[in-house]
Each structure stands twice: as C-alpha cells, then as structure tokens.
Amino acid sequence: MDFFAGLFVVLHPSNLLLLVVGVIMGIVVGAIPGLTATLAISLLLPFTFGLKAVPALIMLVGIYVGGIYGGSITAILIRTPGTPGAAATTLDGYPLTMQGKGGKALGFATTASFYGGMLSAIIMILLSPLISKFALQFSSAEYFALAFFGLTVIFSVSGKSLLKGFISGLLGLIIACVGLDNIVPYPRFTFGYTELLIGFPLLPAVIGLFAVSEVLRLFEISGESEEKIKFNIGRILPTFQELKSMLWIFTKSGLIGTFIGALPGAGANVASFVSYSEARRTSKTPEKFGTGMVEGVAASEAANNAVTGGALIPMLTLGIPGDAVTAVLLGALTIQGLQPGPLLFRDHMNVIEPLFAGIIVANIVMLITGLSGAPLVARIATLKKINLIPAIAIFALIGAFATEGSFIHMGIALGFGIMGYFLERYGFPLAPIALAIILGPLAEVNFRTALIRSGGSLDIFLTRPISLVLIVLAVFSVVFTLKKEWDASRKKAGQV
Amino acid sequence: MKKENLVAGLIFLVFSIFLYVETLRFPSPPVQGTGLAFWPRFLLIMLMCASLLLIYSGRRQEGNEAAEGAKRADKDIVIKKPLYAIAVSVLFMVLFKVTGFAFSIFLYFLAITVIVDPDLRPSRLCMRGVQALGVVMLVYVVFGLFLRVNLPKGIFF
Numbered sequence: 322m323d324f325f326a327g328l329f330v331v332l333h334p335s336n337l338l339l340l341v342v343g344v345i346m347g348i349v350v351g352a353i354p355g356l357t358a359t360l361a362i363s364l365l366l367p368f369t370f371g372l373k374a375v376p377a378l379i380m381l382v383g384i385y386v387g388g389i390y391g392g393s394i395t396a397i398l399i400r401t402p403g404t405p406g407a408a409a410t411t412l413d414g415y416p417l418t419m420q421g422k423g424g425k426a427l428g429f430a431t432t433a434s435f436y437g438g439m440l441s442a443i444i445m446i447l448l449s450p451l452i453s454k455f456a457l458q459f460s461s462a463e464y465f466a467l468a469f470f471g472l473t474v475i476f477s478v479s480g481k482s483l484l485k486g487f488i489s490g491l492l493g494l495i496i497a498c499v500g501l502d503n504i505v506p507y508p509r510f511t512f513g514y515t516e517l518l519i520g521f522p523l524l525p526a527v528i529g530l531f532a533v534s535e536v537l538r539l540f541e542i543s544g545e546s547e548e549k550i551k552f553n554i555g556r557i558l559p560t561f562q563e564l565k566s567m568l569w570i571f572t573k574s575g576l577i578g579t580f581i582g583a584l585p586g587a588g589a590n591v592a593s594f595v596s597y598s599e600a601r602r603t604s605k606t607p608e609k610f611g612t613g614m615v616e617g618v619a620a621s622e623a624a625n626n627a628v629t630g631g632a633l634i635p636m637l638t639l640g641i642p643g644d645a646v647t648a649v650l651l652g653a654l655t656i657q658g659l660q661p662g663p664l665l666f667r668d669h670m671n672v673i674e675p676l677f678a679g680i681i682v683a684n685i686v687m688l689i690t691g692l693s694g695a696p697l698v699a700r701i702a703t704l705k706k707i708n709l710i711p712a713i714a715i716f717a718l719i720g721a722f723a724t725e726g727s728f729i730h731m732g733i734a735l736g737f738g739i740m741g742y743f744l745e746r747y748g749f750p751l752a753p754i755a756l757a758i759i760l761g762p763l764a765e766v767n768f769r770t771a772l773i774r775s776g777g778s779l780d781i782f783l784t785r786p787i788s789l790v791l792i793v794l795a796v797f798s799v800v801f802t803l804k805k806e807w808d809a810s811r812k813k814a815g816q817v
Numbered sequence: 818m819k820k821e822n823l824v825a826g827l828i829f830l831v832f833s834i835f836l837y838v839e840t841l842r843f844p845s846p847p848v849q850g851t852g853l854a855f856w857p858r859f860l861l862i863m864l865m866c867a868s869l870l871l872i873y874s875g876r877r878q879e880g881n882e883a884a885e886g887a888k889r890a891d892k893d894i895v896i897k898k899p900l901y902a903i904a905v906s907v908l909f910m911v912l913f914k915v916t917g918f919a920f921s922i923f924l925y926f927l928a929i930t931v932i933v934d935p936d937l938r939p940s941r942l943c944m945r946g947v948q949a950l951g952v953v954m955l956v957y958v959v960f961g962l963f964l965r966v967n968l969p970k971g972i973f974f
Binding site for chain 2: 350353484485487488491492494495498502504505507509510512533536537538540541706707708710711712714715716718719722723726728731732735738739742746747748749765768769772773777
C-alpha cells in the first residue's frame with residue numbers, strides 16, 4: 322500500500338477543503354446535544370451524493386472524526402454530553418469547568434482525542450487484518466466480561482457514598498431492562514405502553530440525566546451571586562510537561578478505544594467508560610476521579626476518538642460495522658458502488674489509500690480546529706446565568722426531540738432530568754446510572770447468551786483466558802475500592 | 818440527610834418489590850439462569866438488599882434531628898424555583914406539540930428568565946422578548962434549516 326499516494330490525493334485543495342468542512346460540520350453537530358456522530362453523517366450524507374467516491378469518503382471521515390470529538394465540548398462546559406460517547410467526559414470535565422479550568426479540560430480533551438484518533442488510525446493502517454481476526458474471536462463470555470469490567474467503575478464514580486452509588490448503578494441497570502427482551506421477544510416493565518417497547522433511548526436519557534438535571538440545579542443557585550456560577554476559562558493549551566505526564570494514559574486509552582471499536586456492537590460509549598475505569602484503577606489518586614481530574618477527561622476522550630480507527634477495521638476488512646456510525650458509513654460506501662470486505666483491499670486500493678490518509682489528516686484538522694476554536698467555545702461557560710439556564714434547557718429538550726423528531730424522547734429527557742435532579746439532591750450520583758444504561762444491555766445479553774451456550778454453567782466465564790483476565794481485573798478493582806473505603810471509614814471512626 | 822436516607826430506602830424497597838412482582842409474569846426459562854426474568858430479578862434482589870442497608874444506615878444516624886431540621890428548611894426554600902421550572906417545562910412540552918416550536922420556545926424562554934430573575938419591569942421584559950425571538954430564530958436555523966429536523970409548526974402556521 323502506498324500511503325503517500327493517498328496523502329497526495331487528500332492534500333489536493335478541493336479534497337482538503339471538503340475534509341476541513343466535514344470536520345467542522347462534524348464538530349458543530351456533535352457538540353449539539355442530541356445529535357450524534359451517526360446522525361451527523363446521516364444528515365450530511367446527501368451532501369456527498371454528488372461527489373465521486375474518494376472526495377465523498379474523505380468528507381464523511383472528516384464528519385466522523387469531528388462528530389466524535391464535538392460531543393466533548395458541551396459535556397465539559399455545560400454538563401451536556403453532545404454524544405453518548407462523551408458521557409464519561411462530563412464526570413471530570415464539568416467539575417474542572419466549575420473550578421475555572423474549563424479551558425484546560427478542553428485542551429486535554431482535544432489533544433487526547435487527537436492522540437487517540439492518530440494512534441487508532443496508525444494501528445488500523447498497519448494491523449487491520451490481524452485485529453480483525455482477534456476481535457472476531459470475542460464471544461459472549463468475553464463481551465460480558467468486558468461490560469462487567471466497565472461496570473466496576475460504578476464504585477469509583479459514586480462520590481461520597483458507595484452504597485448510594487451502587488443503588489444508582491442498579492437503577493440504571495433496571496432502567497436498561499425496560500422494553501422488548503433482546504433474546505426472547507417479550508416486553509419487560511412496559512406496563513402496556515407500546516412506546517416503551519424499544520426501551521428508554523440512550524441519548525434522551527443521558528441528556529436528561531446530565532443536562533436537564535443540571536438546569537434544575539442551577540435554579541437552586543438562582544438568587545445567589547452571579548459569581549457562583551460564572552466560571553473562568555483558564556489556560557487552554559496543555560504544557561509539554563503535562564502532555565508528557567499524560568502520555569501513558571493517552572496511549573493506554575487509545576489502545577483500549579481502538580480495540581473496543583473493532584469489536585462489533587461496542588462503540589464509543591463502552592470504550593470511554595472502560596478506559597475511564599482503567600485509568601482510575603491504575604491512578605495513584607483514584608479517589609479524586611469524578612472531582613475534576615484531567616486524567617479522567619483524557620482517558621475518556623482518547624478512547625472515544627480511538628474508536629474511529631478501530632471501528633473502521635472490521636468494516637473495511639470484513640464488511641462488518643464496528644458501531645452505528647460505521648454502519649452508516651458502510652451504507653455510504655455501498656451507495657458509491659464499493660463493497661467493503663477483503664476484495665476492497667484487492668480491487669480498490671485507490672480508495673483505501675486516501676481513506677487511510679484522510680483519517681490521519683482529519684485528526685490533524687480536528688486538533689487545529691479544536692485548539693484554535695476552544696477560546697471561543699469556552700466562553701459558553703462564562704455566560705450569565707439568566708442566559709445560560711434557558712439556553713441549556715431549550716437546546717437540551719429540542720436536542721432530545723431532534724434525535725427522532727419524537728415528543729416521547731423530549732418527555733423522556735425531561736423525566737430523566739427530574740429524576741436525576743432529585744436523586745442528586747439527595748446524594749445519589751448520576752454517573753453510575755448513565756454508565757449502567759450504556760453497559761447494562763451489553764452485559765445482560767452476553768451473560769445470558771453465554772449461559773445458553775454453556776448449558777447454564779458459569780465455567781464459561783472462567784475457562785476462556787480473555788474473559789478470565791477481565792473478570793479478575795474487575796473483581797480486583799471492586800475489592801480494592803471497597804477496602805479503601807473500609808480503611809477510610811475506620812480511620813474516620815478512630816479520629817472521632 | 819439521615820431521614821432522607823430512610824425515606825429513599827423505603828421508596829427503593831417498595832419500587833423493587835413492585836417490579837419483582839411484575840417479573841413473576843415473565844415466561845419461565847428453557848435453561849437454568851437464562852430466562853428473561855433472571856437478570857432483572859437478580860438486580861431487584863440486590864436493590865432490595867441495598868435499600869435495606871440504606872434504611873438501616875438512616876435509622877442508625879437518626880440522632881442529630883435539630884441540625885437536620887434546619888438544613889431541610891433551607892432545602893425547602895431553594896427547591897421552589899426548580900419546582901416552578903419543572904412545571905413550566907411540562908407546559909412547554911404540551912405547547913411545543915400544540916402551538917408549534919416558535920410560540921412555545923418564545924414563551925418558555927420568557928418564563929424561565931422570569932423564574933431566574935423575577936424582575937418584571939417593562940424594559941427588562943422587552944429585552945427578554947427580543948432575546949427570546951433570537952433564540953427562536955437560532956433554533957430554527959440550527960435545527961430546522963441546517964439539520965432539517967421537522968420542528969412542529971403547530972396551530973398558528
């Protein structure tokens with residue numbers, strides 16, 4: 322493969338312009354609450370119909386990369402994840418904004434996204450066939466173990482009370498059970514409402530939990546001095562030393578994101594939480610996660626942008642989309658008369674080479690656009706309360722409506738917002754609910770599928786090496802957190 | 818917070834028992850542990866146990882009632898505005914469907930700004946009216962024109 326021939330095509334002024342426009346459009350759409358990267362590509366797909374295959378794909382790749390990154394902006398500044406993949410970013414990003422370090426959070430989110438995206442693109446270019454084969458060996462046992470490992474982060478984002486965090490997590494898992502069962506087509510907890518048959522859609526639920534509940538909380542501060550919610554921006558560009566100290570988290574999260582992206586059915590949502598969990602597990606100060614740690618933002622963002630390269634691996638090599646976005650991209654390729662799979666690499670290298678180069682350039686464009694635009698977008702956080710509150714409320718509710726043009730979705734966002742507001746008010750953290758809604762279905766379906774395969778024996782989770790390693794890591798992580806909590810409470814009791 | 822833990826624990830306990838009873842109607846599994854009731858039942862039993870723990874912790878720490886009472890009184894005052902906002906948001910949803918996006922967003926913006934800052938001087942209201950029109954235009958441009966979302970036009974258009 323001649324990468325530089327592809328790069329030459331991408332750097333042609335008209336193609337480069339399309340790529341830049343794609344990245345910017347992706348960032349804008351991704352940053353709007355309710356509009357995901359999938360929706361960004363779907364909405365902007367018609368613009369590419371009149372283009373030839375290569376320019377069209379270059380533009381779509383730009384939208385994809387920009388769309389995944391864009392979700393982090395509002396997640397950090399106003400606790401409104403633009404995309405579900407950015408839900409983990411809110412956990413530390415928004416506390417950083419409240420501490421007047423929103424600029425720093427944006428800077429790290431952008432550089433981490435760039436690093437994760439570049440790493441995954443390089444891995445995709447060099448190791449596509451190998452990763453594809455390995456990912457296909459993942460069975461239900463491994464998928465369950467992966468989700469289980471991700472779910473252990475519930476304990477680390479529980480805030481002051483582990484018990485309340487655990488209850489929040491259980492609530493999220495139960496909410497994820499609502500709707501038609503994925504294995505036996507029977508409705509669960511729908512109480513006769515056909516609207517609930519598809520369950521609670523993820524995006525309106527996440528918008529409600531984080532954005533609407535935050536709007537309601539901001540009303541509580543209403544009447545107090547403006548300064549209390551008028552945040553500073555702070556420095557945006559990370560220093561070389563900061564980046565150096567974060568290199569391992571960037572790399573590890575990038576690798577996690579690439580691999581999870583390559584797994585069919587597991588996308589940026591799963592990758593960001595699993596990576597966050599892993600960053601927290603190996604941190605020297607795990608108890609500070611959720612209070613404004615740049616490591617949390619970096620882990621989540623490096624992983625969710627690394628999904629871009631990872632998800633393209635099975636799509637291009639086998640014709641199996643890694644996530645919803647690549648499913649739409651697969652459709653776009655087909656519209657252009659190309660059939661993804663092994664033959665694509667044999668017959669259409671003239672398309673593959675610019676596509677690979679396009680992802681690399683798209684990440685560079687994303688980095689430049691993100692860092693240069695950050696001072697401007699970060700000003701959102703400095704808006705006066707009287708402008709900020711209605712703006713978040715309207716964009717959150719309209720964003721929830723816009724996902725499918727559904728009034729029900731708007732109602733779900735409001736309902737989850739009210740629930741989230743009261744839960745948080747009484748000390749129940751919201752992050753475990755979002756995490757459980759995202760990972761719950763993956764855990765349940767694969768747990769039951771694995772049990773069906775094994776005839777009801779739990780041995781299947783412990784006799785497969787990858788599954789065993791993930792479960793041991795998860796158990797270790799939970800035991801470690803509980804022990805630390807136990808020690809802290811004993812110490813407190815001793816002081817009293 | 819202690820009494821609140823007690824109440825929250827009781828609510829979660831009743832909620833989990835109610836849903837557990839609902840799972841009894843689910844079809845039974847063909848293989849042990851693989852039915853559609855297995856996972857929710859497992860979660861609900863865990864939730865029941867966690868709720869009992871929360872109730873227990875609430876009862877154990879129920880001593881300092883005076884301080885708790887003062888804190889609760891403060892909380893009752895600050896919760897008024899969020900409750901108004903919830904009511905206004907529910908009304909907005911109804912209006913959004915019936916009267917369309919433009920009229921409902923205009924009113925919603927005005928209502929929220931009044932809850933945040935109840936200054937009803939005509940000059941302020943005029944300024945907010947202009948801002949509300951700006952937001953309606955912004956929503957139309959971003960969602961209606963750029964993203965082609967089918968915003969409800971309502972009975973006025």
